[in-house]
Amino acid sequence: MTKASAAEANVVPTPPTALARLARRKMALVGIALIAIAFGGAVFAPWLTPYTPNDQMFDGLTLEGAPMGPSGTFVLGTDLLGRDLLTRILYGARTSLLIGVVANGIALIIGTVFGVTAGYFRGWIGGILMRFTDLMMAFPALLLAITLAAIFQPSLWIVVMVIATVNWVQTARVLYTETTSLAEREFIAAERTLGASNLRILFRHILPHLVPTIIVWGTLGISTTVLLEATLSYLGIGVQPPTPSWGNIIFENQTYFQAAPWLVFFPGGAILILALAFNLVGDALRDVLDPTQRGSE
Amino acid sequence: MAAYLFHRLLQSALILLGVSLITFFLLYALPADPVRQIAGRSATAQTVENIRQQLGLDQPFVVQYWRYLSGLVQGDMGRSYLQKSQVSELIAARLPASLLLMAGAIVFELVLGLTMGVVAALRRGSATDQTLMIASFVGVSAPQFVVGLLLLYVFAVQLGWFPIGGYGTFSHLVLPAATMGILGSGWYSRMMRSSMIEVLRQDYIRTARAKGLARYRVILRHALPNAILPIIAMIGIDVGIFMGGIVVVESVFGWPGIGQLAWQAIQRIDIPIIMGVTLVSACAIVMGNLLADLVTPFIDPRIRLR
Numbered sequence: 222m223t224k225a226s227a228a229e230a231n232v233v234p235t236p237p238t239a240l241a242r243l244a245r246r247k248m249a250l251v252g253i254a255l256i257a258i259a260f261g262g263a264v265f266a267p268w269l270t271p272y273t274p275n276d277q278m279f280d281g282l283t284l285e286g287a288p289m290g291p292s293g294t295f296v297l298g299t300d301l302l303g304r305d306l307l308t309r310i311l312y313g314a315r316t317s318l319l320i321g322v323v324a325n326g327i328a329l330i331i332g333t334v335f336g337v338t339a340g341y342f343r344g345w346i347g348g349i350l351m352r353f354t355d356l357m358m359a360f361p362a363l364l365l366a367i368t369l370a371a372i373f374q375p376s377l378w379i380v381v382m383v384i385a386t387v388n389w390v391q392t393a394r395v396l397y398t399e400t401t402s403l404a405e406r407e408f409i410a411a412e413r414t415l416g417a418s419n420l421r422i423l424f425r426h427i428l429p430h431l432v433p434t435i436i437v438w439g440t441l442g443i444s445t446t447v448l449l450e451a452t453l454s455y456l457g458i459g460v461q462p463p464t465p466s467w468g469n470i471i472f473e474n475q476t477y478f479q480a481a482p483w484l485v486f487f488p489g490g491a492i493l494i495l496a497l498a499f500n501l502v503g504d505a506l507r508d509v510l511d512p513t514q515r516g517s518e
Numbered sequence: 519m520a521a522y523l524f525h526r527l528l529q530s531a532l533i534l535l536g537v538s539l540i541t542f543f544l545l546y547a548l549p550a551d552p553v554r555q556i557a558g559r560s561a562t563a564q565t566v567e568n569i570r571q572q573l574g575l576d577q578p579f580v581v582q583y584w585r586y587l588s589g590l591v592q593g594d595m596g597r598s599y600l601q602k603s604q605v606s607e608l609i610a611a612r613l614p615a616s617l618l619l620m621a622g623a624i625v626f627e628l629v630l631g632l633t634m635g636v637v638a639a640l641r642r643g644s645a646t647d648q649t650l651m652i653a654s655f656v657g658v659s660a661p662q663f664v665v666g667l668l669l670l671y672v673f674a675v676q677l678g679w680f681p682i683g684g685y686g687t688f689s690h691l692v693l694p695a696a697t698m699g700i701l702g703s704g705w706y707s708r709m710m711r712s713s714m715i716e717v718l719r720q721d722y723i724r725t726a727r728a729k730g731l732a733r734y735r736v737i738l739r740h741a742l743p744n745a746i747l748p749i750i751a752m753i754g755i756d757v758g759i760f761m762g763g764i765v766v767v768e769s770v771f772g773w774p775g776i777g778q779l780a781w782q783a784i785q786r787i788d789i790p791i792i793m794g795v796t797l798v799s800a801c802a803i804v805m806g807n808l809l810a811d812l813v814t815p816f817i818d819p820r821i822r823l824r
Binding site: 248352353355356358359360361362363364365367368369371372373374444448451452455456468471475478479482485486489490492493496497500501504 | 532533534536537540541544545548549652655656658659660661662663664667668671675758761762763764765766769780781784785787792795796799800803804807
């Protein structure tokens with residue numbers, strides 16, 4: 222045995238990183254692939270389709286003026302106004318992903334601030350914050366979102382704000398529980414004895430421990446956000462046409478859906494697949510990152 | 519127990535008070551003007567002002583809220599702006615339909631979800647298990663309006679098995695209840711699976727097997743009842759999810775429940791109805807959670823209420 226290999230033999234194999242463990246999960250890989258496809262479609266939409274999303278084409282309607290089914294020219298068919306459905310779905314992916322990521326990001330920040338502050342400081346600050354969270358839990362979230370979205374002049378940013386307003390509660394509760402148990406651990410007490418400031422403890426010691434949870438809930442939250450945006454747009458109070466969103470494509474065409482079901486089921490399928498993808502990845506991340514919550518595999 | 523119940527009821531009342539305050543404030547501060555909706559486009563400024571005074575909408579927020587609240591504690595939810603009848607009557611007329619839909623959805627999601635969960639747990643790790651768990655993920659990822667439209671298209675338009683919409687007979691209930699229940703069955707199947715796996719691991723199951731009982735008997739008589747109990751407590755929490763879906767599902771199927779009432783009111787800024795439905799929903803959610811907590815110690819005596 223050479224010296225080098227002896228040295229190698231003594232090395233304890235490092236446990237596989239979270240990323241490597243994630244890569245071993247088939248469902249997570251499927252989810253990641255689907256998300257990548259959605260992002261690719263959104264980013265490269267202009268190069269993937271010869272049409273533009275708002276182009277009402279003459280030859281996009283039948284002689285009777287009805288939308289056309291899937292064909293060689295229009296792969297997923299056309300909508301009521303003679304626009305190419307595939308093109309609208311590709312551009313719609315931009316809306317869904319933008320809202321999914323931004324609205325969920327804001328919700329995640331609100332949830333983290335609420336949960337961590339309440340969990341760390343306890344006392345009356347924590348009490349007030351958590352009572353407010355309890356209160357938000359009692360709200361029928363979708364009803365609140367619909368009311369808010371309908372009252373304001375609908376726009377993309379109103380949709381983002383509405384979703385962020387109703388979607389932070391779950392994150393806050395989970396992080397609150399984790400922070401309270403973290404704050405009682407010895408190493409936090411030790412830090413405090415050494416005279417570390419609250420801010421230092423929060424940012425250097427508490428937050429890093431919460432990152433896995435934040436990643437998991439952030440991923441799962443995107444799925445909820447995508448569904449919420451689609452629902453609001455489907456009701457006509459989300460993203461406004463002609464800007465395509467998967468929900469408002471269905472909203473615009475549903476009167477015709479018995480004759481042209483593809484106008485509902487292609488965008489509907491897109492919503493389902495994107496939400497499913499984020500759920501699959503989020504669930505796998507939870508198993509990988511958070512051993513205490515590991516579901517029975 | 520009595521002290522706990524009193525404490526929880528007080529807490530629930532406070533939460534509902536908070537919900538009413540926040541909703542009332544949001545609707546008060548909203549940029550859209552309900553008076554314009556009532557008066558119509560052609561109304562003169564004088565008419566608009568008169569209506570505003572009649573409804574007390576010219577008063578400061580605190581006065582308006584206090585009036586609403588003092589009406590509420592006497593069971594008066596106010597009058598609808600546009601439908602000229604009491605909100606409590608409108609809600610009472612619509613509530614049975616929504617409760618029926620909820621009951622149908624719960625039956626559907628329990629039957630489908632629990633069956634899926636048990637089968638998956640018994641065949642843990644097999645292809646069946648994986649397929650069922652993927653199916654449960656699809657269930658929780660599917661937007662309800664798409665599921666509704668899909669069921670409508672396949673079972674009502676194409677096959678003609680069920681009516682396209684409406685209310686009245688059992689066959690009207692099937693599709694909306696299924697739409698509502700598919701989401702829940704996704705959650706229940708996952709919870710049932712882990713609950714069942716947990717129970718099958720217990721010593722008493724091994725004992726039952728060891729004394730020679732047949733496998734199906736062990737599963738049906740010993741494992742299943744214990745695995746199902748914790749899931750039953752979840753039904754209370756489910757109310758919140760249900761209240762969320764009600765607006766969409768009722769509007770897809772033309773189901774005359776409080777979800778449709780709310781949706782019409784939201785579009786016309788009929789504030790008393792929006793307030794009423796929000797409070798009724800919040801009440802249902804709070805009661806559901808309370809019920810779930812109260813049921814738990816009966817199911818698992820190791821858990822005590824504090």
